[in-house]
Amino acid sequence: MIEKKEEIPAFAALSEFASSSAGGQVLFATDDFFAPCENMILDTEPVFIADKYTEYGKWMDGWETQRKRIPGHDWCIIKLATKCVIRGLLIDTAFFSGNYAPKYSIQAACLTPEEEALLPERDSEMGSACTECDLERVKQLRTDKWEEIVPITALRPGYEETRMNFQKVLCDEAWTHIRVNIYPDGGIARLRVYGEAKPELPASDHLVDLISLVNGGSCLEYSNAHYGHPRNVIKPCKSQAMSDGWETARRLDRPEVLETYDDGTLKVSGEEWSIFKLGFCGRITNICVDTAHFKGNYPDTIKIEGAFVTSEWAQSNNITWFNILKRSKLSPHKEHWFTCNSDVVSHIRVTIAPDGGISRLRTFGHVEPTII
Numbered sequence: 001m002i003e004k005k006e007e008i009p010a011f012a013a014l015s016e017f018a019s020s021s022a023g024g025q026v027l028f029a030t031d032d033f034f035a036p037c038e039n040m041i042l043d044t045e046p047v048f049i050a051d052k053y054t055e056y057g058k059w060m061d062g063w064e065t066q067r068k069r070i071p072g073h074d075w076c077i078i079k080l081a082t083k084c085v086i087r088g089l090l091i092d093t094a095f096f097s098g099n100y101a102p103k104y105s106i107q108a109a110c111l112t113p114e115e116e117a118l119l120p121e122r123d124s125e126m127g128s129a130c131t132e133c134d135l136e137r138v139k140q141l142r143t144d145k146w147e148e149i150v151p152i153t154a155l156r157p158g159y160e161e162t163r164m165n166f167q168k169v170l171c172d173e174a175w176t177h178i179r180v181n182i183y184p185d186g187g188i189a190r191l192r193v194y195g196e197a198k199p200e201l202p203a204s205d206h207l208v209d210l211i212s213l214v215n216g217g218s219c220l221e222y223s224n225a226h227y228g229h230p231r232n233v234i235k236p237c238k239s240q241a242m243s244d245g246w247e248t249a250r251r252l253d254r255p256e257v258l259e260t261y262d263d264g265t266l267k268v269s270g271e272e273w274s275i276f277k278l279g280f281c282g283r284i285t286n287i288c289v290d291t292a293h294f295k296g297n298y299p300d301t302i303k304i305e306g307a308f309v310t311s312e313w314a315q316s317n318n319i320t321w322f323n324i325l326k327r328s329k330l331s332p333h334k335e336h337w338f339t340c341n342s343d344v345v346s347h348i349r350v351t352i353a354p355d356g357g358i359s360r361l362r363t364f365g366h367v368e369p370t371i372i
C-alpha cells in the first residue's frame with residue numbers, strides 16, 4: 001500500500017513570527033529542566049543525537065520540561081516578532097517519542113511594554129523551573145487579556161509521519177504574544193506561528209525599512225528558490241548562516257557570455273528575480289543589500305525596480321516597473337549601501353544576475369501616510 005503523504009496547509013506559506021530569526025522571543029517558561037524553551041523557536045531543523053546526554057538527562061533539540069509529580073501544567077509566553085493576525089501554527093514534536101507533550105492549547109494577548117515589564121527576568125538555564133515568586137509576578141498579567149485561540153488539542157508523537165502537528169486558527173484579531181500550554185508536561189521540538197503582520201503605522205518623519213517582515217512586507221513571487229526562499233531576506237536580524245538567505249540554483253545557461261556592459265564588465269547570461277509587497281507604501285531613499293555568508297556564490301549584480309499597485313495582486317506580468325537601483329555590482333560577504341530617490345512604491349522587484357544568493361535586503365524610506 002502506498003502511504004499518503006500529509007499535505008502542508010496553505011497557511012504555512014504565510015509570514016512566520018515566532019522563530020528567533022524573525023524576532024520571536026521566549027519571555028517566560030514554567031520549566032526548562034531537560035531542554036530550554038528557546039530551542040522551540042530555533043530556525044534550524046531539529047536533530048537527534050543518540051549518544052548525547054547532559055547532567056539532567058537525554059539532550060533534546062526542543063523545549064522539554066520534567067515529569068510533573070504535582071498538579072498543574074507547564075506553559076510559556078512567546079513574544080511574536082510583530083503584532084499579527086495568526087492564521088495557523090505548526091507544533092513539531094520531532095524526536096519526542098516517549099516524552100512528547102500529549103496535549104496543548106494556545107492563548108493570545110496584546111500586551112503593552114509596561115505589562116511585559118511585570119514578567120520576571122528570563123532564566124533559560126537547563127535544570128531550572130520557575131519559582132512561586134516568579135509565578136506571582138506573572139499572575140499580575142490579567143487573565144482576561146488572554147484569549148484561547150486553540151482549545152486543548154491532542155498532539156502526535158515525533159515520528160517522521162506524525163511529527164508535523166499543523167493547526168489552523170480562525171480568529172481575525174491581531175496579537176503581540178502567545179501563551180503555549182502543554183498538558184501536563186513533556187517536549188515540543190519547534191513552534192511556528194504563521195499569519196499577517198499588523199504593525200502600528202510609523203510616524204511619517206521616521207525612516208523605516210518598508211520591506212521588513214516586521215513592518216508587514218512579504219514575498220509574493222520568485223523565479224527560483226532552490227537553496228533558500230527569498231522571504232528570508234526581509235527578516236529583521238542579521239542572518240546567521242547561508243541557509244537563512246535567498247539562494248538560487250546555478251543557472252545552466254550561465255557560462256555563455258552574451259554582451260559587455262557599459263563599464264566594460266562582461267554580462268553572463270541569465271537572471272533570477274523575486275517580488276515583494278512592502279508593508280507600507282513609501283518613497284525609498286536608502287537600500288542595503290547584504291551578501292553575508294555568500295562568498296563563492298554571491299550574485300554578480302543586482303537591480304531593484306518599484307511599482308505602485310493599488311489593486312489586489314494578481315500576477316506580475318502586466319505591471320509597469322520603474323527603476324530604483326540601477327544594475328550594481330556586488331561583492332562577497334558584505335553589506336552594500338546605496339542611496340536612491342524613488343517615487344511612492346507599494347511593490348519591488350529584485351533582479352540578481354546571473355544567479356546566486358543574498359542574505360538580507362533593506363529598503364529604508366518614509367511612509368506615504370495618505371496611501372496605506
Ligand SMILES: NC(=O)NC(NC(N)=O)C(=O)[O-]
Pocket residue numbers: 034056057058059060064066067098099
Ligand atoms: N529518555 C528520555 O528522554 N527521558 C526523559 N527525557 C530526557 N530528556 O531525558 C523523559 O522521559 O522525560
